[in-house]
Amino acid sequence: MIPQHIRDLLPHVDKPARYIGGEVNAVRKDPAAVGLRLALAFPDTYEVGMSHLGLKILYQIVNALPDVAAERVCAPHADMGELMFSRGVKLYSLENYSPLTEFDAIGFTLQYELSYTTILWMLDLGGIPLTNRERAEHHPLIIGGGPCAFNAEPVADMFDAFALGEGEEVILDIVEVLRIRKKRSLSRQETLRLLADVPGVYVPSLYRAAYHDDGTFASLLPTDAVAKPRVHKRVQQELKPEYLVTSPVVPFADIVHDRIMLELFRGCTRGCRFCQAGMLYRPVREFASVDISTAADLAVRSTGYEEVSLTSLSTMDYSNIQVLLPELVKRMDCHGVNLSLPSLRVDSFSVDLASQVAKRKKSGLTLAPEAGSQRLRDCINKQVTEEDLLAACRAAANLGFKSIKLYFMIGLPTETEQDLAEMVELILKAARILPLTVSVSSFVPKPHTPFQWEAQCSMYELEARQRYLRDRLRAQRRVTFNYHDPDTSFLEAIFSRGDRRLGAVIIDAYRRGCKLDGWSEHFRFDLWMDAFAEAGVDPCFYANRERGAGELFPWERLHAGVERSFLWQEREHALTLSHTVDCARASCTVCGVCPTLQVRTHTERERAQ
Amino acid sequence: MRVWLKFARATELSYISHLDAQRAFTRLLRRASLPLAYSRGFNPHPLLSLGAPLPLGFGSEADYLDVTLAVAMPLEDIANALRSSTGSEVLKLVGLRAVPERTPALAALVKWAEYTIELSVSKDTLESAVWEFSAKTAVPFVKETKRGSRTVDAKGLVRRLTRTDLGLNCVLSMAEPAVLRPEELLHILAPGQETWKTDAIVRRELYTEQLVAPLVLRLDGKG
Numbered sequence: 044m045i046p047q048h049i050r051d052l053l054p055h056v057d058k059p060a061r062y063i064g065g066e067v068n069a070v071r072k073d074p075a076a077v078g079l080r081l082a083l084a085f086p087d088t089y090e091v092g093m094s095h096l097g098l099k100i101l102y103q104i105v106n107a108l109p110d111v112a113a114e115r116v117c118a119p120h121a122d123m124g125e126l127m128f129s130r131g132v133k134l135y136s137l138e139n140y141s142p143l144t145e146f147d148a149i150g151f152t153l154q155y156e157l158s159y160t161t162i163l164w165m166l167d168l169g170g171i172p173l174t175n176r177e178r179a180e181h182h183p184l185i186i187g188g189g190p191c192a193f194n195a196e197p198v199a200d201m202f203d204a205f206a207l208g209e210g211e212e213v214i215l216d217i218v219e220v221l222r223i224r225k226k227r228s229l230s231r232q233e234t235l236r237l238l239a240d241v242p243g244v245y246v247p248s249l250y251r252a253a254y255h256d257d258g259t260f261a262s263l264l265p266t267d268a269v270a271k272p273r274v275h276k277r278v279q280q281e282l283k284p285e286y287l288v289t290s291p292v293v294p295f296a297d298i299v300h301d302r303i304m305l306e307l308f309r310g311c312t313r314g315c316r317f318c319q320a321g322m323l324y325r326p327v328r329e330f331a332s333v334d335i336s337t338a339a340d341l342a343v344r345s346t347g348y349e350e351v352s353l354t355s356l357s358t359m360d361y362s363n364i365q366v367l368l369p370e371l372v373k374r375m376d377c378h379g380v381n382l383s384l385p386s387l388r389v390d391s392f393s394v395d396l397a398s399q400v401a402k403r404k405k406s407g408l409t410l411a412p413e414a415g416s417q418r419l420r421d422c423i424n425k426q427v428t429e430e431d432l433l434a435a436c437r438a439a440a441n442l443g444f445k446s447i448k449l450y451f452m453i454g455l456p457t458e459t460e461q462d463l464a465e466m467v468e469l470i471l472k473a474a475r476i477l478p479l480t481v482s483v484s485s486f487v488p489k490p491h492t493p494f495q496w497e498a499q500c501s502m503y504e505l506e507a508r509q510r511y512l513r514d515r516l517r518a519q520r521r522v523t524f525n526y527h528d529p530d531t532s533f534l535e536a537i538f539s540r541g542d543r544r545l546g547a548v549i550i551d552a553y554r555r556g557c558k559l560d561g562w563s564e565h566f567r568f569d570l571w572m573d574a575f576a577e578a579g580v581d582p583c584f585y586a587n588r589e590r591g592a593g594e595l596f597p598w599e600r601l602h603a604g605v606e607r608s609f610l611w612q613e614r615e616h617a618l619t620l621s622h623t624v625d626c627a628r629a630s631c632t633v634c635g636v637c638p639t640l641q642v643r644t645h646t647e648r649e650r651a652q
Numbered sequence: 653m654r655v656w657l658k659f660a661r662a663t664e665l666s667y668i669s670h671l672d673a674q675r676a677f678t679r680l681l682r683r684a685s686l687p688l689a690y691s692r693g694f695n696p697h698p699l700l701s702l703g704a705p706l707p708l709g710f711g712s713e714a715d716y717l718d719v720t721l722a723v724a725m726p727l728e729d730i731a732n733a734l735r736s737s738t739g740s741e742v743l744k745l746v747g748l749r750a751v752p753e754r755t756p757a758l759a760a761l762v763k764w765a766e767y768t769i770e771l772s773v774s775k776d777t778l779e780s781a782v783w784e785f786s787a788k789t790a791v792p793f794v795k796e797t798k799r800g801s802r803t804v805d806a807k808g809l810v811r812r813l814t815r816t817d818l819g820l821n822c823v824l825s826m827a828e829p830a831v832l833r834p835e836e837l838l839h840i841l842a843p844g845q846e847t848w849k850t851d852a853i854v855r856r857e858l859y860t861e862q863l864v865a866p867l868v869l870r871l872d873g874k875g
Contacts, residue, residue, distance in 0.1 A: 044663070044664075045664055063668075064664075065742065067679070067683075068738065295665070295676055296668070297672065346683065347680060347683035348679065349678075378682075379690065379698075
């Protein structure tokens with residue numbers, strides 16, 4: 044039953060279904076009957092948070108433990124948040140409507156740099172001090188995970204610990220530490236020292252950062268013997284069937300991805316040089332086909348969903364896709380369930396498979412050539428030719444698809460006007476085959492990638508390049524041209540490679556009113572720039588500066604397994620337009636991940652042999 | 653096979669919209685593995701419709717669903733499937749009946765809805781407001797709709813109005829000449845005042861023109 048103080052808010056807010064919990068498959072355990080309570084928090088609204096696969100996996104894994112409860116918490120929309128502040132209602136979990144302060148630990152997933160102020164807002168709404176220094180013994184431990192944890196420095200002051208890499212095992216290790224804390228009544232500091240000993244866990248308060256006179260990063264030194272010199276990510280060698288989500292929560296409210304998400308594999312070693320996911324989640328490991336099919340059946344029965352979406356970094360690369368896909372189509376047809384695919388590899392083979400999937404709904408296809416010219420595609424190691432793209436478009440047209448969506452990036456390293464001109468040409472050629480929607484995003488250099496040394500183009504330059512494209516595509520009736528404002532990409536670039544000095548800026552920006560920055564109606568670039576000015580921090584130093592070969596990075600101690608020397612070599616290969624092969628299909632490229640983390644590529648095809 | 657299903661919702665579900673409710677019912681039927689019939693055409697969808705939309709914030713003991721199944725099955729099996737499926741605690745099946753294929757759509761048959769309105773208003777105030785309304789021969793009321801406003805006689809839109817221990821019980825029009833919502837009735841009963849504080853509004857039943865509930869309606873043309 045929703046408590047009265049929360050029910051009193053609901054008639055006054057937009058779409059209250061987002062705040063009521065009680066959904067089908069939600070796991071509600073009696074707080075008095077469990078030993079530990081974890082809140083799994085998503086720093087965005089319910090519609091976004093409930094669409095996230097990682098949260099569903101951890102929810103399933105933790106709730107399988109009889110003595111531990113995992114409860115969900117999402118950020119409210121602005122109207123609900125303001126009402127909660129004014130009525131003194133604390134941010135609560137959707138299972139037991141418990142305020143955040145009642146949990147032993149709160150795990151935030153860090154998917155996106157622009158969610159940092161929303162984390163502060165949620166802590167504030169929950170009555171939890173914003174920095175780790177200010178928290179008292181009774182406050183929950185605040186733990187971060189997800190891709191942005193691989194450079195957690197900008198939010199190092201706000202978190203008690205970070206977990207790097209895949210969460211299935213490390214969350215159980217963290218639970219064990221929390222159990223020990225309870226049993227022995229350990230202090231917060233003693234608990235943090237135990238956590239620091241868990242593989243994959245980084246406790247930022249046990250390190251001190253130093254900087255050179257020119258402002259560049261100098262060192263991050265352990266201040267405690269338990270602080271590891273390097274924190275290696277966690278990675279599951281074997282993808283067990285219990286990591287597939289078979290009874291996801293079915294929201295009442297309409298959410299962004301309102302369907303079953305079925306994971307086929309993790310990792311992608313195609314080696315696109317801008318792609319952080321490709322570097323962070325190596326090596327390729329596939330779920331067994333039989334486990335995937337079984338999980339699909341179970342999930343359909345437990346949810347009543349009408350759609351299953353195959354989610355992986357590059358779905359068509361599943362080694363046994365030619366067998367798995369028809370099998371899934373057949374099974375899902377029996378339930379009257381549709382399959383859907385995210386963006387496809389750019390070739391006619393993928394398009395052909397996609398058409399088998401989309402028997403009924405052949406509305407559109409998404410392809411991501413990323414760069415417009417062959418030269419630039421070689422530079423980023425995107426192994427796609429103009430002929431591949433046009434062949435894919437022709438195949439799509441022949442198979443009855445009505446339109447195609449193309450993803451491109453601008454501002455990639457070495458990009459010139461010539462590359463943009465060739466992008467326009469390529470778009471026009473493709474548009475002769477099928478109507479197009481072209482989405483252009485701005486390149487953000489990410490840590491742990493070969494482009495981590497690169498400068499991001501200035502916002503003015505990015506705007507000029509957008510204008511160049513828009514002017515040439517505007518008159519095209521068969522092309523719809525979309526692009527994002529460069530100011531959000533600029534902030535992403537600042538924080539993705541930021542250091543601890545940015546923590547004060549984030550807190551100040553929050554105090555000025557920044558939150559839900561991923562929503563254009565809430566994004567306040569002016570307030571962000573005020574916060575940088577107030578702190579005397581130059582944002583361009585982080586976003587628009589090329590780093591030297593020998594410069595140390597704030598994330599040096601956080602290790603995804605891929606060696607810095609490999610990344611540097613890949614950067615050199617980018618400049619000489621040299622191709623690097625995919626180790627899941629050809630020979631080892633000596634990136635370092637397998638020997639360092641004691642893992643190896645593991646595919647279904649291999650399993651069958 | 654065409655079936656009418658009647659559900660009662662848990663209080664929590666008064667905060668979901670009409671579209672949310674449609675999705676929730678569809679998924680409940682799918683979890684129950686009922687052989688839903690699908691529309692033909694480019695984008696097939698299950699043949700299923702809610703008898704009458706429920707405004708956001710209202711409780712309901714009478715959500716009617718008009719469903720077509722691809723294969724005929726005993727009503728008892730349908731009921732068992734729906735009562736044992738996850739989500740049946742919050743969308744509780746309270747009754748069902750098979751109807752001939754040619755029966756008009758439920759939405760077309762429903763003309764009246766019964767509500768209970770819990771109010772924090774003194775018994776005397778309520779008593780006199782109800783008495784005053786009953787005593788009048790005509791109560792002109794300006795109905796605001798998306799297409800503009802027009803004046804209607806509220807007397808013709810209220811079939812029953814009684815005071816209960818907690819507030820009011822009423823039967824209000826769901827169809828032509830105008831829909832009357834419980835909040836509008838309260839404005840009529842207490843004109844010029846601050847709106848009475850409403851604690852809860854629950855829809856108790858839906859009725860046809862003859863004030864018969866769909867599950868007991870005779871469909872052989874003699875009723």
